[in-house]
Amino acid sequence: MIAELERRTATSGFTRTRRTRRTAALRGLVRETRLEPSSFVYPLFVTHGSDVREPIESMPDQYRLSTDQLGAEARELRSLGVRAVLLFGLPASKDATGSEGYASDGIVQQAVRVLKDVDPDLAVICDVCLCEYTDHGHCGVLSATGEVLNDESLPLLSQMAVSCAEAGADIVAPSDMMDGRVGAIREALDEADFAETAIMAYSAKYSSGYYGPFREAADSAPQFGDRRGYQMDPANAREALREVEADEAEHADITMVKPALAYLDVIRQVRDRTDLPLAAYNVSGEYSMLKAAIANGWLEEERIILETLTSIRRAGADILITYHAKEAARWLATHD
Numbered sequence: 001m002i003a004e005l006e007r008r009t010a011t012s013g014f015t016r017t018r019r020t021r022r023t024a025a026l027r028g029l030v031r032e033t034r035l036e037p038s039s040f041v042y043p044l045f046v047t048h049g050s051d052v053r054e055p056i057e058s059m060p061d062q063y064r065l066s067t068d069q070l071g072a073e074a075r076e077l078r079s080l081g082v083r084a085v086l087l088f089g090l091p092a093s094k095d096a097t098g099s100e101g102y103a104s105d106g107i108v109q110q111a112v113r114v115l116k117d118v119d120p121d122l123a124v125i126c127d128v129c130l131c132e133y134t135d136h137g138h139c140g141v142l143s144a145t146g147e148v149l150n151d152e153s154l155p156l157l158s159q160m161a162v163s164c165a166e167a168g169a170d171i172v173a174p175s176d177m178m179d180g181r182v183g184a185i186r187e188a189l190d191e192a193d194f195a196e197t198a199i200m201a202y203s204a205k206y207s208s209g210y211y212g213p214f215r216e217a218a219d220s221a222p223q224f225g226d227r228r229g230y231q232m233d234p235a236n237a238r239e240a241l242r243e244v245e246a247d248e249a250e251h252a253d254i255t256m257v258k259p260a261l262a263y264l265d266v267i268r269q270v271r272d273r274t275d276l277p278l279a280a281y282n283v284s285g286e287y288s289m290l291k292a293a294i295a296n297g298w299l300e301e302e303r304i305i306l307e308t309l310t311s312i313r314r315a316g317a318d319i320l321i322t323y324h325a326k327e328a329a330r331w332l333a334t335h336d
């Protein structure tokens with residue numbers, strides 16, 4: 001029967017698949033993957049001061065914002081249908097244990113309060129990690145000999161999560177990659193009466209060169225050594241599945257693969273193995289790489305960005321954390 005159809009379509013010059021690619025309406029009907037602003041998360045960098053809207057040089061069109069700028073930002077996001085933000089903070093000062101990270105009036109905690117005040121319906125996610133707040137730039141605390149200490153870092157990360165929940169965060173997102181932090185944070189949240197605060201675990205976070213522009217944006221580069229002792233080796237995919245499994249067992253509500261583009265195979269494998277909502281982080285280097293080629297006239301902006309975001313969704317991600325969120329939402333609103 002199919003062979004018979006094949007013969008007929010061959011004589012008409014159309015294969016079965018080309019027939020449904022003929023018009024925009026037909027392509028829309030058979031489209032398997034769709035982009036929606038409601039699945040986007042927009043990262044924000046928050047800094048002290050007032051009237052600050054400081055361009056981040058390595059990330060065109062991204063800014064470090066003071067808290068008085070956040071109201072306008074929230075209103076713009078709402079008008080675009082983007083309903084979630086991920087917050088990173090630039091502290092006034094750094095120390096060995098990253099104490100501004102878990103201070104109740106820390107920069108991120110202040111930002112949460114402002115955003116929730118302007119738009120209580122906005123989903124506010126706080127990145128939980130010490131590297132932006134420590135003077136050594138590592139994601140945990142150090143031993144006398146400069147080793148990153150796993151278990152000693154857990155109470156501080158937990159405290160940070162609780163302080164964000166206290167400020168009104170809907171979700172906390174540990175990105176430190178210490179073992180056992182999801183369980184420790186869940187326990188601390190429950191004990192502090194924040195049973196409703198969700199955890200989005202950066203489960204498969206690779207030790208990646210693609211974080212370069214972010215480390216400039218957040219001033220969070222390690223002052224010595226690197227993160228290979230706690231972030232994942234880019235060569236490993238099965239290990240990502242074990243990380244996801246561990247975080248799921250520790251009651252993560254959402255799991256994540258990061259970065260996205262060089263790890264689309266990992267996103268697919270995780271998607272096939274867990275029923276948790278899956279986020280993918282389209283990181284700073286992936287963003288800046290496209291922006292640089294676009295600025296040179298080598299790639300077509302809207303086309304390349306929507307194609308890229310579609311590929312991450314097609315690989316299996318439900319949630320897209322992306323610096324492209326606003327522009328992509330704008331294009332999606334004006335096109336088929």
Ligand code: PBG
Nearest residue numbers: 129131175210211214283284285
């Ligand atoms: C902090 C953190 C990083 C990113 C998110 N949280 C940097 C790092 O681990 O060095 C990277 C995000 C990006 O590149 O956009 N641990």
Ligand code: ZN
Nearest residue numbers: 129130131139
């Ligand atoms: Zn970190």
